[in-house]
Amino acid sequence: MNKLQLETSPYLLQHANNPVDWYAWKPEAFERAKAEDKPILVSIGYSTCHWCHVMEHESFEDETTAALMNEHFINIKVDREERPDVDQIYMEACQIINGSGCGWPLNCFLTPDGRPFYAGTYFPPSPAYNRPSWTQVLQNLAKSFQTRRDEIEAQADQLLGIIKGSDSNLLGNAIEGLTPEQVFTPVLLQNIFFQLQKRFDIEDGGFGGAPKFPGTMGLRYILNYHHFTGEQAALEHLERSLDKMIRGGIYDQIGGGFSRYATDSAWLIPHFEKMLYDNALLIGLIADAYKVTKKSLYKETIEETLAFIAREMTSKEGGFYSAQDADSEGVEGKYYVWKKTEIDTILGEDADLFNKFYDVSEEGNWEHVTIFQRKQTFEEFATQENLSVEDLKAQLKANRARLFAVRDQRIHPGLDDKILLDWNALMCSAYAKAYSALGDATYKRTAQRNMDFLLEKFQQTDGCALYHTYKDGQAQYDAFLNDYAYLIAALVDVYEITFDFKYLEAAASYIEFVLEEFLDIDANLFYFTSSKQTDIIARKKDVYDSAVPSGNSTMVLNLQRLSILLDKKNYRELARIMLLQIQTSVERYPSSLARWAQAYISEVHGTHEIAVVGEDAMKLAADINTLFIPNKVLLGSEQERANYPLLKNRYTENDTLIYVCHDFVCKRPVHTIEEMMENL
Numbered sequence: 001m002n003k004l005q006l007e008t009s010p011y012l013l014q015h016a017n018n019p020v021d022w023y024a025w026k027p028e029a030f031e032r033a034k035a036e037d038k039p040i041l042v043s044i045g046y047s048t049c050h051w052c053h054v055m056e057h058e059s060f061e062d063e064t065t066a067a068l069m070n071e072h073f074i075n076i077k078v079d080r081e082e083r084p085d086v087d088q089i090y091m092e093a094c095q096i097i098n099g100s101g102c103g104w105p106l107n108c109f110l111t112p113d114g115r116p117f118y119a120g121t122y123f124p125p126s127p128a129y130n131r132p133s134w135t136q137v138l139q140n141l142a143k144s145f146q147t148r149r150d151e152i153e154a155q156a157d158q159l160l161g162i163i164k165g166s167d168s169n170l171l172g173n174a175i176e177g178l179t180p181e182q183v184f185t186p187v188l189l190q191n192i193f194f195q196l197q198k199r200f201d202i203e204d205g206g207f208g209g210a211p212k213f214p215g216t217m218g219l220r221y222i223l224n225y226h227h228f229t230g231e232q233a234a235l236e237h238l239e240r241s242l243d244k245m246i247r248g249g250i251y252d253q254i255g256g257g258f259s260r261y262a263t264d265s266a267w268l269i270p271h272f273e274k275m276l277y278d279n280a281l282l283i284g285l286i287a288d289a290y291k292v293t294k295k296s297l298y299k300e301t302i303e304e305t306l307a308f309i310a311r312e313m314t315s316k317e318g319g320f321y322s323a324q325d326a327d328s329e330g331v332e333g334k335y336y337v338w339k340k341t342e343i344d345t346i347l348g349e350d351a352d353l354f355n356k357f358y359d360v361s362e363e364g365n366w367e368h369v370t371i372f373q374r375k376q377t378f379e380e381f382a383t384q385e386n387l388s389v390e391d392l393k394a395q396l397k398a399n400r401a402r403l404f405a406v407r408d409q410r411i412h413p414g415l416d417d418k419i420l421l422d423w424n425a426l427m428c429s430a431y432a433k434a435y436s437a438l439g440d441a442t443y444k445r446t447a448q449r450n451m452d453f454l455l456e457k458f459q460q461t462d463g464c465a466l467y468h469t470y471k472d473g474q475a476q477y478d479a480f481l482n483d484y485a486y487l488i489a490a491l492v493d494v495y496e497i498t499f500d501f502k503y504l505e506a507a508a509s510y511i512e513f514v515l516e517e518f519l520d521i522d523a524n525l526f527y528f529t530s531s532k533q534t535d536i537i538a539r540k541k542d543v544y545d546s547a548v549p550s551g552n553s554t555m556v557l558n559l560q561r562l563s564i565l566l567d568k569k570n571y572r573e574l575a576r577i578m579l580l581q582i583q584t585s586v587e588r589y590p591s592s593l594a595r596w597a598q599a600y601i602s603e604v605h606g607t608h609e610i611a612v613v614g615e616d617a618m619k620l621a622a623d624i625n626t627l628f629i630p631n632k633v634l635l636g637s638e639q640e641r642a643n644y645p646l647l648k649n650r651y652t653e654n655d656t657l658i659y660v661c662h663d664f665v666c667k668r669p670v671h672t673i674e675e676m677m678e679n680l
Helices: 010-014 027-036 050-060 063-072 084-098 134-147 149-169 186-197 216-229 232-247 276-293 296-312 340-357 378-384 389-407 421-438 441-457 481-498 501-517 551-565 569-588 594-605 617-625 673-679
Strands: 040-045 074-079 106-110 116-120 467-471 474-478 608-614 632-637 656-662
Touching: 010 050, 010 074, 027 040, 027 074, 040 084, 050 063, 050 134, 063 134, 084 106, 084 116, 084 149, 116 149, 134 149, 186 216, 186 232, 186 569, 186 594, 216 232, 216 276, 216 594, 232 276, 232 296, 276 296, 276 421, 296 421, 296 441, 340 389, 378 389, 421 441, 421 467, 421 481, 421 617, 441 481, 481 501, 481 551, 481 617, 481 632, 501 551, 551 569, 551 594, 551 632, 569 594, 608 617, 617 632, 617 656, 617 673, 656 673
Parallel strands: 040 074, 608 632
Antiparallel strands: 040 106, 106 116, 467 474, 608 656
């Protein structure tokens, strides 16, 4: 076994028995590279990456190939989910070298001090797909490092210079001299919506064609946009998108939960891996969509998906696991798909109705097997079959339970059971939003339990410093901007369902820590890594909202919310500066900057400041939470709290009052939610 046996990452442990002399991203690897003056191979992947597993089997498990790697290189394996900062730097190097997007596995070759000079992705064991073999790559680069060292060093210097300078291109061309009042207008919001609308798939929902990702942040923008403008096309597209996803194969019709993306435009054929962050972002969105529409479909989806999270993705300590593989028994999707004969045998006389509803046929709808989907709504199908909706749902639910029991006996997909701070914070927020929408106290308890777990297990001994990953009782790697940003957002979300001020106080401490350790005061943007982290060759900034929101856009929203909750005007000013300098990019490319786009709505339409004070404050505040009021902050207390401006001098004995304020100037207090809504 190599040194990866000492790690906790499931992805790294998968390679612990390789004949390759792998190191983790630790100082000893670089010390050896410098001592022996050898180039470094950094191979980056993650546990649910299909081609990572392929390359391991073809090359890293091969004794001859491993011997070549061990002779000429110092070999480092990186789990990109543990070290997104390392992945970010060397992925950019790969894109520069190849002139286009790169994926995983990412194989990057470095000088002994960590500067990249060559990078690529998957290489086959023999020349194929217009690619050289992996051994050819190894032999050529080993020879070049020995015979053309000056060229290697020059290329490494050039690449590092480009990587360090690329952050200057993040902001596009900000318009000089414009005031916030000139920029933050309804026209800006309309332009963002029109750009998103150009990419609407009006047939199947979502944005663009195949492969199709959920696009959660873009959908959230159009939901909020509809709230403030009444734009019916926005709400219609949101519902179309959610309905099609929930009824499609991207949603696990038997066990709940969403796969990462669909390989087709109609959401039928998923890439079967399930990621914690996708399910968190979707549940948060669906919870808010339920508040607006009251669709039973959305309520059922929240319940089924969170049942899946509780059943299969939650540790005994209260943390959430990272992901489930697409493959089982080496076959993608094998765990999830069905043959008609199986269903007929299990369900007997109930099979015909079930098969008709879930699109089951002898020939199948994907590679001679069936991925369950709902071509019709429950209501449409019940009418067609002359059944009541309630009876139909009850029968199908019972049938799904029987199939689930059989499926559960199959070999399960691999589970990546490491616990990441940032993804956990996203799911914690999702549980808080689910509680506010549905009122299920289990969701509230889960959110609190998870937050308390994060605050305890990820804490370093140094003040507010946190770790990024946790497994088997061990936390490691300094936390990144996303960790702190998502955690701060989740702390506020949990506060707003519990009104326990310890969460708000923690958010106040962490946001000050981020301002101290991550902010580039010249660029008015946050670095991805803290000032104390020294094991990477460059500090990068990330602004793009991709599969997960960027730390920078999330920090803008945090600054907006906490500027009011904590009465910190400098937070609001920093948020505005950040928004002003990225405005042109967001307006042109909102799909890639969709969480930034949400923050502009707060600047254009303002933030609703709601305070509930008195003996019935908790009940009234919980009722307020069931309403869809984007851009609100909510404070609740049963007593006077003079250290929070919105609560100061608000308490009246034997009464409970609701205050609606703007910039801390409040309207006449009221007693009922109906009166509050009139004030809003």
